[in-house]
Amino acid sequence: MHKLHLLALAFLAAAGSPEAAAADINRSAITMPAGACQSALPVFDGVIRKRPLGVQNEGTTAAFVTCGATTPGQARTSRVVLAFNNSNSHDVTIACTLVAGYTESTAVYRPQSVTIPANWGDAMFWVPTQLPSGIPYFASAAFSCTLPPGTGITRVQTSYTEDVGQ
Incomplete structure (x- = not known):
C-alpha cells in the first residue's frame, strides 16, 4: 500500500502544478530632481541650479527644464506627479507638459499649469x-x-502597479 501512495504522489508531481496567478502590488517611486531633470538647452545651464533638494531657476527670466520619471520596465504607471516651490514674494505660475510615449509618432502631450x-x-x-x-x-x-x-x-514621483507573481 505504501508503494501505491508514493506512485500517486509521483504522478501528481509529474502532472505539474497550475501556473501561479498574477499578483499586483501598488508602488511609488520618488526621484529627486537633481537626478531626473536638466536644463532643456545650453543657454539655460547658467541659471538652472541642481541642488540636493531640487532644481531651481536662479536667473532673472524663465528657463526651460526637462525631466524624466522613473518606472520599472513592465510596470503600469497610474499617476505621475511634479512638485514645485516658489521662493518669490509674489505668486507665480509654472507650466509643464507631460509627454507620454516612446516615439514622436505615438507620444501624447498633456499641458498643465499651477499657480503657486x-x-x-x-x-x-x-x-x-x-x-x-x-x-x-x-x-x-x-x-x-x-x-x-x-x-x-522639488520632486518627480510615479505611482505604478507591478506584477510580482503570487
Missing part, C-alpha cells in the same frame, strides 16, 4: 484618464516645464 502662492509649494499630477481612450496607463513619462525665476522642481 508666494513662498510656498504645490504640485501637479497626471492620471490615465487624461490619456486618449483605450490607453489604460502611461508607458513612459517625461516633462517639459517653464520655471519662472525663483521657482524650482
